[in-house]
Amino acid sequence: MSEVVKLATCIALVYIQAGGVAELLNTINKQIIKQPIDTLKVCVPSFVYVVQNNLLYVSASHLDAATYQVTYQLKILTTALFSVFILRRELLRTQWISLVTLVVGVVLVQLAQPRDSPLPASGPEQNRLIGFVAALSACCLSGFAGVYFEKMLKGSDVTVWMRNVQLSLCSIPFGLISCFIYDGHIINEKGFFFRLR
Template identity: 55%
Template sequence: MAIHRMNPENLKYISLLTLTVQNSMVSLSMRYATTRDGPIFFSSTAVFMAEITKLLTCLVLVFMEEGTMLRFKASLYNAIIKNKTDTLKMTVPSLIYVLQNNLLYISAANLDAATYQVTYQLKILTTAMFAVFMLRKKLFSTQWGSLFILVCGVAMVQLSAGGENRVVSVEQNRTLGFSAALGACVLSGFAGIFFEKMLKTSDLSVWMRNIQLSLLSLPLSLITSYANDSAKINDKGFFYGYDSFVYFLVLLQAGGGLIVAVVVKYADNILKGFATSLAIVLSCIVSIYLFNFELTTQFAFGTVLVIVSIFLYGHDPTKGKGVKKVSTMKDDEEKLLGGDPEDV
C-alpha cells in the first residue's frame, strides 16, 4: 500500500493532523447536532446506525486482509460460529459500549463542546484504575501525579462560570451532562480493559474483534432505541431529524476510531498526547466563534491542567536511562494501537 512507502516523519505529521481533527470534530459535531434549531434526531438510533457502519467497514477490512471470498467466509466462520463461546464473551463490552455511546450523546446535549471535551478526558483516570485493579498494572509515580492533576483540572472546568451565551432549542441540565460524561468514562475504562484482556487471549485481529462487537451491539442498540424512544419512533419514524449532517456524524462516530487505530501505530504516546491537547484547544477556539462560548480564567487554567496531565501520563521516565521497563497500561495501549477501545 502507498502508506507504507511514505516517509515516517510525514506519517507522524499526518497522524497528528488526523487525530486532532477527529477528536475535535466528534465533540463539536455532537454538540451542534443535538442543540441546533429544527427537528432533533433520536440519539439512540444514531448509535445503532454507527454500529452498522462500523460492522460494514470492518467486514471490508477483513475481506481485504484475507484476499479471497473463500478465505473471508472461512475466517468469519472460525472466529464467530466455531468459536461461539469466545464470541459470546464479547456481549459484556458490547452492552457497555451501547450504554456508553448513548451517555455520550446525553452529555454532548447538556454540556458545551469545550467542557464536554475536557471532562471526557477522565477516561484516562478510569482506565488506569481498572488496569491497576483488574490487570495488576504498575504505574509510574509521575502517572499517579498526572491522574491527580487531571481530576483537579476537570473539577476546575466543571466549577467554572464559563459556558455558551446562546439560546439552544433543547432543555439542558449541566448536572445531567456531567453525570452522563462521568458514567461514560467509567464504562469506557472497564470495557477497554475487558477488551484488552480479550485481545491478549486470542490471535484474532482488531478488525475481527470489532465484527464480533458489532454483531452483538446491533441487537442491543436496537433494543435500547425502542426501550428509550419507542413512542417517538413509532410516531415520527426511525430516521426522524436525519439529514446530511447527522449522517456525517454517524460516519464520524463509526469511522473515527478505526482511523485512529490505523494511523496511531505510526506515532508515539507523546504525539497522541499532543493531538488530544490540540483537539481540546481547537474545540475551545471553535466553540467561542460557533457557540458563543465564554472562556473564563478558571476554565482556561483547568484546561491547561488537563493538557499537562495528558503529557505527564504519556511520559516514560525510564526511557533513555537504561532502566528495565515495568509493564504499564501505556505499554498495553500500544498493543491496542493506541485508540479508545470503544472506537477501534
C-alpha cells in the same frame, strides 16, 4: 449506524486478509459461529459501549460543549485505573501526577461554571448534575470496556478486525433496542433516518 459502518469496514479488512469470499466465510464460521462462548464474551463490552454512548448523549444535552469535552477526558483516568486493577499494570510516579492534574483540571472547570447560566429559549432544560453524573458514568464504562477488550485481544489469537466484527455484531442489536426504546414512536412515524432539528 457507527456500528454498521464499523462492521462493514472490518469485514472488508478481514476479506483482504483472508484473500477471498470463501476464506472470509470460513474465517467468520471458524471464529464466530463455531466459538459461541468466545463471541458471547464480546457481548460484555458491546453492551457497555451502547450504554456509554447513551450516557454521552444525556451528558451532551445537559452540559455545554466545553464542559462536556473536558469532563469526558476523565476516561483517561478510569482507563488507567482499570488497567492497574485488571491488567496489573504499574504506572510511573509521573503518570500518577499527570492523572491527578487531569482530575484537578476537570474539577476546576466544573467549579468555574456559573450556577445560573442562561439557556437558549428553544433548547431543553439542562441539569448540570445529571450531565456531570452521566459523563462520569460514561468515563467509567469507557475505561472498563476498553481494558476488558484489550485483555480479550491479548488472551487470544483472534485478530483485532475479527474482534471488531464480533463487537459490532453484538452491539447492533443492543443499539437497535435502545433506539426503539427511546425513539420508537418517532422511528415508526418518520422513519429510521429522520433527523430532529
